[in-house]
Amino acid sequence: MLPLLTMVLRALVLLCCCTSAAAWAAQPFGVDLEGRPVDRLAPPGSRAVVLFFAASDCPISNRYIPEIERLDREFASNGVHFWWVYPNPSDTAEVVRHHQQQFVIHGGVVLDDEQHLVAMAHVTITPEVAVFVPERSGLREVYRGRVDDRYLSLGQERPSAQKHDLEDALRALTSNRPVPSPGGPPVGCSIVPRSDP
């Protein structure tokens, strides 16, 4: 059986067609607010990594901040590590720092300055979540999609969520049960491609 890492590399090459074939694992995942490379997403001993793809100017993404904070608090003791990933070009370190202060966001930040994490997680929307499990050979994605079912599509919004997809996935994961897939697509703002001016 081929190592998992090799398969992921193939996927990346196919997706981007034109990007260099350098292995993403060898590159940093992005940079932190001080511009330092983020080389490791899963701290030693962590059981899962949650990437919450956020945009400072997306109202739906912002409305999920308290919910992500809640889940972060709730699952921290279970070895679940949350990252706030900002993929949009306009979310510079300065903008994100201000955003973090405004919304009183705790937890680590990754500026996805090359959108490696977008490619790795195959996300297209903010807010969208990807959950990875660290394995010997790398990170394995076990969940990707919406946080809950409050938004069914643009303009189709429930007064409050009825199905908490991400929470259910984390609960399953931390109790060693099969991780359910989200019940619907993520809804929010398209991630802005990096190649644009």
Next chain:
Amino acid sequence: MRILLPAAAALAACTLMNFAVSSRAIRAAETPVTWSRQIAPVVYRNCAVCHHPGGAGPFSLLSYADARRRAPQILDATQSRYMPPWLPAPGYGDFSGERRLSDDDLALIRKWVESGMPEGDPAEAPLPPHYDQTWEMGKPDLILSIEHPWTLPASGTDVFRNFVLPYPLAQTHFIRAMEILPGTPQVVHHANVLIDRTASYRRDHPNHWRDGVPGMELELDGGNTFDPDSHFLFWKPDTPLLVEPSEMPWKLDPGNDLILNMHLKPSGKPETINAQVGLYFADNPPSKNPMLLQLEDDKDLDIPAGARNFVVSDQLNLPVDVEVLGIYPHAHYLGRELDGWAILPDGQKKWLIRIPSWDIDRQSVYRYRKPVFLPRGSVLHMHYVYDNSDQNIHNPNSPPVRVRAGNRSVDEMAHLWIQVLPVNVPKGSPDPRLLLEQAWMEHRVREQPGDWIAQYNLASAEAGLGHYDKATAVYQVILQEHPDDARALNSLGAALENAGDPKGADQAFHQAIATRTGNCDARFNLASLQLKQNQFAEAEHQFRALLENCSGDAAAHDGLGIALAGEGDAASAESQFKAALALDPQNFTAHYQLGEIAIAAGQPAKAVDLLSVAAKEQPADIDTRERLAMAFAQSGLPADALAQLREAERIAPDNPDLHALLAQLLAGTARLTEAIDEQNQALRLRPQDPDGWNNLGVLEARIGKPDSARADFQHALQLAPDDAQARANLARLPPH
């Protein structure tokens, strides 16, 4: 296996991208769609009003770079018709400010994104619109602010909250425009401004109104004066400024409150709500008076859990010709289809609005591009369909539960508000808004006989129309159910007084006073009734008691002054009128009465000053003009006196007293022919007036027409054989 799936998906993506590139090349060669030529005009016209820096939209779309970055989202949001927000179906009402994108616009956007978002020639692009961060019309004449800024929680369901903004001025103003600066426009979905004429909401929430009171809907006490709601004062992010037609400003009186009823959406962080309302004053009162009518069927809202097509409806017959100016459909989360139309007398159906897919988050007032004429006899219809199943994603209850009418967001409502302007009002007919109110309330009472607010409003409308017997009957119905209702008793007293039953009125006012200590309205009415019956001492007693309980009432000081003057105590009366002026510097009655006192005291110049103010306050008051003319005449200014009487004559051409007074004044300045002409006009209007014939005789004699004068004196004596003056004048005439 999980790894293979994305790889396969990525392959598919590459293929699609290649396909997109080749098809794009063909289309682009046909008709290039560029930002500069086609897209910027669409975006500036429809999107920029919210999507500009500091606007309600989450990001700006004022530049090509902005739009290019957001292109995928623009495509999603427009093609799904999520943006721009617009609920009404096309073809069911022609609304101004319509934000629905045409199919052609949607096709252009699609083509532009598919062809790679070309900019085109920047020189071709229109200039981006400019938006001020503050007041659009410059500094308002008055700014009202939420007293205690309130913090919206970071998360949770939507919040509906009512903030009270007291109107702080001591003068009435007419408002030509209003702008709301919500503070944080991104969290304010919409806001309704209601005018609380009696500060009732503040009174009902004495401990909380400063911090805002939760609630989706609110009920206000409109008071005793017929002053129906007339305007939609509705704010939403794309229409921050409401400018009324120049003939239709709305009114704010001292003691009124504005209630800011806000729908707020948590943003993810705590937000400070510190909205400001800016008001711009008009120079003149309205010359056209619109009115808001409501169709509703809350009583039938009892929606079983799971019901998918629950229908309620209402209708209202229009007693007068109207123009429909605007419409505001309203339901909560279960509403699905909201329709309104009119059936004209000839059977034709005229759609007013159709909302096929209701969304409370996008509710709005819709104003017609051109007023919609509906002739008298048209019937307004409301037809709403509700979905209380789990298929309705807006359903706040999971699983669904039985839902009834109420003002919480989990309750329901079925309201259709319509702004109408009565037109083609025949001369001399009553205020058409009273006829609308009468028709509306009669309908409500028929639908719900126990609706005592409707009963009360109906009685008030009947009283306003001069149907005092009908009004009395309805008040008595209310009092059977609510025997201690002070307002109904007080209104009954007023109706009885107007119906010519002062005894009954006196009794009703006394009963009203007994129900609640310090019922100022009833005491005022009782005292005023006593004044009219020259019961000055009793009136003085009531006015004094009133002022003990309700100080600061200028009209009560006026009343007390009139009572004291009636009792012969001019000095005390004068001090009461001055007290009224201290409270209300423009007070008409005080100026008038002080003018009278000055005339009586032989100070005509002072009287001229006082009565001139009174005439300015109530330009159409004939008595004031007469008294002012007298003061001018006594001041040796007959030309000014004449001008006042001529103005009064213009206002009331059929008032015989005015013609008689003019005759006297003209005679005093030796303009005898004109005087005779005026006296003849007076007598044409009041032929049975012996004094008038006598006066005409005197004038005829003075111009040397003894025969005519003789006939006049004889006419006077026929009417009043004991008229000593006429007899003496007749005797003074030279013999035939």
